[in-house]
Amino acid sequence: MDATTVAGCFRDKSILITGSTGFLGKLLVEKILRVQPAVKKLYLLVRAADAASAEQRVFSDVIEMDLFNMLRKKYGLPGFQSFIQEKVVPIAGDIIYENFGLDNLRADALSKDIDVIINGAATTNFYERYDVALASNALGPRNACEFAKKCPNLKLLLHISTAFVAGTQEGLLLEKAFQNGETLREGYYMDIEAELQLVDKIKSELTAAKSGTLEQLKKSAMKELGFKRACHFGWPNVYTFTKTMGEILLGQRRGNLPVVIIRPTMVTSTYQDPFPGWIEGARTIDALIVAYDEQAFPCFIGDRSNVIDAIPVDIVINAAMVAIAVHWNEEAQVIYHVSSSLQNPLSLYAFEDACMDYFYINPRTLENGKIVPNKRPYVFKNLSFFRLVLLLVYKLPLQMLHVMSFLLCGMFSQHYNKLNRRLNFLMLLVKLYAPYAFFNGRFDDTNLSRLWSEAKMDGGDDSIFNFDPKRFDWHSYLVEVHVPAVLKYKRKEKGRA
Numbered sequence: 001m002d003a004t005t006v007a008g009c010f011r012d013k014s015i016l017i018t019g020s021t022g023f024l025g026k027l028l029v030e031k032i033l034r035v036q037p038a039v040k041k042l043y044l045l046v047r048a049a050d051a052a053s054a055e056q057r058v059f060s061d062v063i064e065m066d067l068f069n070m071l072r073k074k075y076g077l078p079g080f081q082s083f084i085q086e087k088v089v090p091i092a093g094d095i096i097y098e099n100f101g102l103d104n105l106r107a108d109a110l111s112k113d114i115d116v117i118i119n120g121a122a123t124t125n126f127y128e129r130y131d132v133a134l135a136s137n138a139l140g141p142r143n144a145c146e147f148a149k150k151c152p153n154l155k156l157l158l159h160i161s162t163a164f165v166a167g168t169q170e171g172l173l174l175e176k177a178f179q180n181g182e183t184l185r186e187g188y189y190m191d192i193e194a195e196l197q198l199v200d201k202i203k204s205e206l207t208a209a210k211s212g213t214l215e216q217l218k219k220s221a222m223k224e225l226g227f228k229r230a231c232h233f234g235w236p237n238v239y240t241f242t243k244t245m246g247e248i249l250l251g252q253r254r255g256n257l258p259v260v261i262i263r264p265t266m267v268t269s270t271y272q273d274p275f276p277g278w279i280e281g282a283r284t285i286d287a288l289i290v291a292y293d294e295q296a297f298p299c300f301i302g303d304r305s306n307v308i309d310a311i312p313v314d315i316v317i318n319a320a321m322v323a324i325a326v327h328w329n330e331e332a333q334v335i336y337h338v339s340s341s342l343q344n345p346l347s348l349y350a351f352e353d354a355c356m357d358y359f360y361i362n363p364r365t366l367e368n369g370k371i372v373p374n375k376r377p378y379v380f381k382n383l384s385f386f387r388l389v390l391l392l393v394y395k396l397p398l399q400m401l402h403v404m405s406f407l408l409c410g411m412f413s414q415h416y417n418k419l420n421r422r423l424n425f426l427m428l429l430v431k432l433y434a435p436y437a438f439f440n441g442r443f444d445d446t447n448l449s450r451l452w453s454e455a456k457m458d459g460g461d462d463s464i465f466n467f468d469p470k471r472f473d474w475h476s477y478l479v480e481v482h483v484p485a486v487l488k489y490k491r492k493e494k495g496r497a
């Protein structure tokens with residue numbers, strides 16, 4: 001199979017995509033339109049009040065991005081606009097509902113035209129409300145699956161999950177499906193229906209108890225509940241916990257439906273396609289880049305010898321498209337880790353080195369023209385010790401400031417509140433991210449390697465659908481592409497704020 005065959009699969013086909021306003025979704029839309037201009041329709045399901053707002057969202061959040069510049073250049077502006085109008089169909093909908101909340105007539109008409117469904121929509125917040133995460137990440141894939149089964153011409157449902165459904169397990173983590181009820185803690189059984197009922201029960205108890213600040217109360221109670229239930233079953237956060245439920249429900253419901261589950265690890269900026277360094281948001285490890293830049297933390301936690309599993313976003317999109325072509329109409333479920341830790345490992349130390357090298361080459365200057373020195377932050381290998389340092393160096397002096405402020409009639413209360421908020425935020429980051437700072441697993445990618453060799457993408461035109469994690473050099477990618485991309489994005493965002 002060569003690139004022409006992969007692109008050929010999308011010819012005259014209608015694809016329903018959820019999550020197109022997100023980071024991966026936009027890139028997917030652009031790539032399909034670029035490599036297969038003869039695609040029949042791309043139905044983009046977005047959350048919006050009505051058809052007009054859906055159209056507005058698709059144009060402002062997706063099509064207007066610089067990501068589409070290659071296409072704009074190819075067609076010229078008027079040509080680009082009519083190309084988009086012909087191919088892209090915005091639909092107002094929400095994956096938390098059966099039939100995505102579409103009325104029967106609309107759902108029926110849509111189902112008759114769909115060949116492939118790509119479900120990328122999810123809430124990616126590690127500290128999301130449990131009710132929200134359950135609805136989007138667990139029930140969302142279930143609803144996508146039920147809708148897929150109603151599509152008479154459906155060739156495949158591709159669901160984007162995450163490699164971190166594996167939680168914080170150590171060793172080699174396999175591309176295998178979760179069984180119904182399976183958890184990451186021995187002796188525990190997860191009943192998704194019971195979790196949904198628990199959420200309803202707690203929400204109605206809250207409604208009965210309070211009225212005034214109910215929404216705020218519900219919000220914090222639901223966030224804590226999600227975190228607690230995730231930890232109870234062995235996951236470090238509600239995001240990965242509910243993404244696992246999504247996979248389980250999909251597996252339970254799919255019947256004979258052809259399903260591919262893509263599990264990327266931590267997704268970074270584009271390596272090369274459509275141009276290097278496209279990114280949206282500063283996520284996961286990017287927080288470290290921003291922290292180095294702002295010299296925000298003198299220290300952090302982790303083990304420098306540990307491997308960070310990251311993967312450029314265009315590699316993920318390419319793997320997804322090739323998997324669609326290879327598993328077209330195959331009545332099976334296949335899982336792919338799109339990861340780097342096995343074939344092209346990146347240690348935290350090497351990541352840090354690349355950041356340092358970037359800042360040596362591009363020194364930061366203060367307003368007075370002085371160069372900001374490059375300091376390696378101190379890395380604590382022991383979480384309890386780190387917590388103790390936070391207590392002694394930050395928490396206790398802050399409490400003293402609080403007492404002083406009280407004695408001086410609130411003289412320092414503003415300053416205290418500001419520092420206290422920062423400390424609480426840092427503690428929340430530690431609570432949510434510490435498990436990953438010490439992550440010691442490697443993602444097996446046997447299926448992905450097989451896909452690479454079976455699809456024979458090595459044939460010369462491989463760069464169009466390159467998804468070989470060995471093909472890039474981390475150091476040059478980080479120094480020349482990713483670190484500047486994150487900083488550019490961050491500075492632009494600050495400028496907008």
Ligand SMILES: NC(=O)c1ccc[n+]([C@@H]2O[C@H](COP(=O)([O-])OP(=O)(O)OC[C@H]3O[C@@H](n4cnc5c(N)ncnc54)[C@H](OP(=O)(O)O)[C@@H]3O)[C@@H](O)[C@H]2O)c1
Pocket residue numbers: 018019020021022023024025045046047093094095096119120121122123124135136140160161162163243263264265266267268283284
């Ligand atoms: N980014 C990563 O590092 C990473 C790593 C591994 C896996 N993944 C997976 O890749 C997928 C895409 O991630 P991303 O980084 O692109 O996320 P993202 O930027 O946060 O985008 C999430 C998308 O999902 C949509 N969405 C959320 N809930 C929805 C709902 N109930 N109904 C319809 N649409 C909904 C959002 O729409 P709105 O614009 O309306 O909010 C947005 O378009 C997710 O499934 C995620 O779990 C991401």
